[in-house]
Amino acid sequence: xxxxxxxxxxxxxxxxxxxxxxxxxxxxxxxxxxxxxxxxxxxxxxxxxxxxxxxxxxxxxxxxxxxxxxxxxxxxxxxxxxxxxxxxxxxxxxxxxxxxx
Amino acid sequence: xxxxxxxxxxxxxxxxxxxxxxxxxxxxxxxxxxxxxxxxxxxxxxxxxxxxxxxxxxxxxxxxxxxxxxxxxxxxxxxxxxxxxxxxxxxxxxxxxxxxxxxxxxxxxxxxxxxxxxxxxxxxxxxxxxxxxxxxxxxxxxxxxxxxxxxxxxxxxxxxxxxxxxxxxxxxxxxxxxxxxxxxxxxxxxxxxxxxxxxxxxxxxxxxxxxxxxxxxxxxxxxxxxxxxxxxxxxxxxxxxxxxxxxxxxxxxxxxxxxxxxxxxxxxxxxxxxxxxxxxxxxxxxxxxxxxxxxxxxxxxxxxxxxxxxxxxxxxxxxxxxxxxxxxxxxxxxxxxxxxxxxxxxxxxxxxxxxxxxxxxxxxxxxxxxxxxxxxxxxxxxxxxxxxxxxxxxxxxxxxxxxxxxxxxxxxxxxxxxxxxxxxxxxxxxxxxxxxxxxxxxxxxxxxxxxxxxxxxxxxxxxxxxxxxxxxxxxxxxxxxxxxxxxxxxxxxxxxxxxxxxxxxxxxxxxxxxxxxxxxxxxxxxxxxxxxxxxxxxxxxxxxxxxxxxxxxxxxxxxxxxxxxxxxxxxxxxxxxxxxxxxxxxxxxxxxxxxxxxxxxxxxxxxxxxxxxxxxxxxxxxxxxxxxxxxxxxxxxxxxxxxxxxxxxxxxxxxxxxxxxxxxxxxxxxxxxxxxxxxxx
Numbered sequence: 001x002x003x004x005x006x007x008x009x010x011x012x013x014x015x016x017x018x019x020x021x022x023x024x025x026x027x028x029x030x031x032x033x034x035x036x037x038x039x040x041x042x043x044x045x046x047x048x049x050x051x052x053x054x055x056x057x058x059x060x061x062x063x064x065x066x067x068x069x070x071x072x073x074x075x076x077x078x079x080x081x082x083x084x085x086x087x088x089x090x091x092x093x094x095x096x097x098x099x100x101x
Numbered sequence: 102x103x104x105x106x107x108x109x110x111x112x113x114x115x116x117x118x119x120x121x122x123x124x125x126x127x128x129x130x131x132x133x134x135x136x137x138x139x140x141x142x143x144x145x146x147x148x149x150x151x152x153x154x155x156x157x158x159x160x161x162x163x164x165x166x167x168x169x170x171x172x173x174x175x176x177x178x179x180x181x182x183x184x185x186x187x188x189x190x191x192x193x194x195x196x197x198x199x200x201x202x203x204x205x206x207x208x209x210x211x212x213x214x215x216x217x218x219x220x221x222x223x224x225x226x227x228x229x230x231x232x233x234x235x236x237x238x239x240x241x242x243x244x245x246x247x248x249x250x251x252x253x254x255x256x257x258x259x260x261x262x263x264x265x266x267x268x269x270x271x272x273x274x275x276x277x278x279x280x281x282x283x284x285x286x287x288x289x290x291x292x293x294x295x296x297x298x299x300x301x302x303x304x305x306x307x308x309x310x311x312x313x314x315x316x317x318x319x320x321x322x323x324x325x326x327x328x329x330x331x332x333x334x335x336x337x338x339x340x341x342x343x344x345x346x347x348x349x350x351x352x353x354x355x356x357x358x359x360x361x362x363x364x365x366x367x368x369x370x371x372x373x374x375x376x377x378x379x380x381x382x383x384x385x386x387x388x389x390x391x392x393x394x395x396x397x398x399x400x401x402x403x404x405x406x407x408x409x410x411x412x413x414x415x416x417x418x419x420x421x422x423x424x425x426x427x428x429x430x431x432x433x434x435x436x437x438x439x440x441x442x443x444x445x446x447x448x449x450x451x452x453x454x455x456x457x458x459x460x461x462x463x464x465x466x467x468x469x470x471x472x473x474x475x476x477x478x479x480x481x482x483x484x485x486x487x488x489x490x491x492x493x494x495x496x497x498x499x500x501x502x503x504x505x506x507x508x509x510x511x512x513x514x515x516x517x518x519x520x521x522x523x524x525x526x527x528x529x530x531x532x533x534x535x536x537x538x539x540x541x542x543x544x545x546x547x548x549x550x551x552x553x554x555x556x557x558x559x560x561x562x563x564x565x566x567x568x569x570x571x572x573x574x575x576x577x578x579x580x581x582x583x584x585x586x587x588x589x590x591x592x593x594x595x596x597x598x599x600x601x602x603x604x605x606x607x608x609x610x611x612x613x614x615x616x617x618x619x620x621x622x623x624x625x626x627x628x629x630x631x632x633x634x635x636x637x638x639x640x641x642x643x644x645x646x647x648x649x650x651x652x653x654x655x656x657x658x659x660x661x662x663x664x665x666x667x668x669x670x671x672x673x674x675x676x677x678x679x680x681x682x683x684x685x686x687x688x689x690x691x692x693x694x695x696x697x698x699x700x701x702x703x704x705x706x707x708x709x710x711x712x713x714x715x716x717x718x719x720x721x722x723x724x725x726x727x728x729x730x731x732x733x734x735x736x737x738x739x740x741x742x743x744x745x746x747x748x749x750x751x752x753x754x755x756x757x758x759x760x761x762x763x764x765x766x767x768x769x770x771x772x773x774x775x776x777x778x779x780x781x782x
Contacts, residue, residue, distance in 0.1 A: 023767050031763075097760050 279329015383423025541648025
């Protein structure tokens with residue numbers, strides 16, 4: 001396992017799955033999970049490049065930042081979604097169109 | 102002296118203002134306001150008059166003026182000019198006006214518009230006094246128009262009667278024709294001399310600024326005003342109709358003062374009359390004197406007889422002006438004002454009595470008709486005696502005022518004819534003397550028919566009563582003023598006023614048209630004048646007596662069958678009875694002609710002017726509708742198209758903006774893929 005390629009492939013697959021989830025899902029929680037997937041695919045890329053391309057430990061540090069931020073983001077987003085659910089009794093994003101009209 | 106004159110002038114105006122605004126609410130409807138105003142004016146005039154007599158100077162004169170209009174070169178001063186002439190005229194106007202005011206209290210009693218009547222009388226007195234006092238032609242013209250409007254208002258006083266309203270209009274319009282001439286005359290004078298002031302005009306004529314044909318024209322044009330106001334031929338038609346007004350008005354305005362304003366004007370401008378202009382004046386006056394007298398013979402309305410008599414007497418005065426006997430003409434104005442005002446007031450007294458008798462007996466006939474009268478002398482002694490005095494005065498019988506002035510005029514006319522080489526000018530004394538016989542005749546016809554003989558209508562006669570004191574006292578005052586003595590003092594000569602104050606104080610105005618300027622000049626030698634006056638006096642007494650004798654023969658003793666005589670000279674009678682058909686002639690020519698001309702103008706207006714207007718409107722309308730359509734179709738279409746396009750594009754594009762973030766991400770991804778593919782290939 002000394003090649004970077006398999007890592008990148010895994011990263012790319014996770015990224016595409018994440019994007020697909022974001023675009024396809026109607027459920028706000030699902031979209032949030034898609035975003036987590038995209039962020040994690042990025043983390044895989046960062047760590048892979050940090051290991052095979054000699055740039056020190058910058059990649060790992062950024063990954064840790066991303067994980068922390070993703071956790072915070074998930075917490076905030078889940079709180080928003082909870083509030084939306086309280087108001088509208090749904091988390092379907094296609095129903096959240098009050099500003100359209 | 103000027104202040105005094107201003108008071109005399111402005112008091113009646115004050116009375117008018119009070120009357121017209123407050124008259125109805127004042128006790129007695131405010132007649133005392135007007136009466137006391139004119140009474141004070143009368144008293145002040147009397148002071149002026151006594152001062153004049155105590156001065157006893159023919160050259161006395163006072164002037165005062167203030168600038169009125171002052172624009173660059175254009176200047177008009179308004180001022181007052183007082184000389185003996187003006188003082189005598191003031192005296193005449195205020196005396197007659199005062200007496201008429203008093204008389205009206207009785208005559209107009211119970212009239213619904215009582216206060217308005219007195220307001221008009223006051224306005225008239227103000228205007229007439231202003232006319233006398235002004236020192237310039239322009240001011241005289243303004244006042245001239247004011248007396249005209251007062252005359253109009255008072256003739257049409259019984260305006261609910263059609264005939265009165267029409268008479269008012271007729272008087273006003275006929276006067277307007279004369280006034281147009283007056284105005285043109287003013288323009289000529291002002292253009293040539295640059296001033297309206299009488300003394301400036303005098304200087305201007307002396308300096309030759311206004312000369313030759315233009316001077317004659319100016320004189321005749323100014324005289325046109327007098328033709329209208331003094332009802333001279335051919336504008337005499339309004340005065341008889343003016344008798345529709347109340348009788349006191351006829352006495353004041355249409356006998357004594359306003360109609361005499363024309364004579365006054367001619368006397369004031371006499372200095373600028375050239376010989377030719379004087380001939381025009383003399384012939385118009387002379388002809389009118391005879392012409393109106395012949396109409397007066399056949400009239401049956403007592404006031405109409407007096408009206409024609411007034412025209413005739415005014416003709417005398419104008420003729421006197423024309424032959425250069427200014428002071429004689431003015432003298433006649435003064436004496437005539439007294440006895441003719443008296444005659445009118447006397448006739449008013451008779452009409453008043455007739456009117457009441459008719460009301461009592463419920464007869465509806467003309468109270469003015471002398472055919473319904475007769476024998477009134479027993480019922481109305483005061484009216485009868487005063488009327489007789491006035492009649493003797495107008496007929497020119499010695500011991501009465503009319504004789505003095507009429508004799509002076511006839512003498513002057515005769516002297517004029519004798520001094521001219523052309524025998525045609527003997528026509529003027531002929532006019533005068535013939536009119537004198539006729540005057541005596543028709544006046545005594547009225548007296549006999551009214552006061553003598555048997556009553557024609559016993560039913561009315563029973564109810565005839567003498568008028569109240571307030572009406573008879575003015576008659577008595579006027580009757581006493583018709584006695585010779587007031588005019589001959591300090592001498593007591595009943596047949597000549599030569600030594601009297603009047604002849605001494607009123608000088609013949611100096612003429613500006615002198616021989617040095619190369620004009621033909623009227624010169625009458627002392628000798629001719631003397632012989633003319635002696636002969637004239639003889640003839641005029643003889644003629645007056647003849648006229649009176651004829652009247653008695655015809656109507657009192659009935660020696661001559663009037664009916665048969667009328668039949669014999671039927672055409673002449675008809676001519677006179679219908680006033681020579683002048684009303685009909687004017688109706689057929691002037692009125693019809695004007696109407697026809699107006700119809701042509703109306704047609705022109707309707708078809709040509711309106712056609713042009715309508716045509717241009719038609720074109721404009723169509724052009725507008727075209728541009729309107731262009732606007733709606735093209736310009737608006739363009740604007741709308743831009744709007745529509747934007748809207749359509751927006752409409753279709755807005756569908757992309759769903760608000761669904763997922764679509765945007767999809768779009769971004771698609772774009773990214775597109776970029777990558779493009780870059781890689």
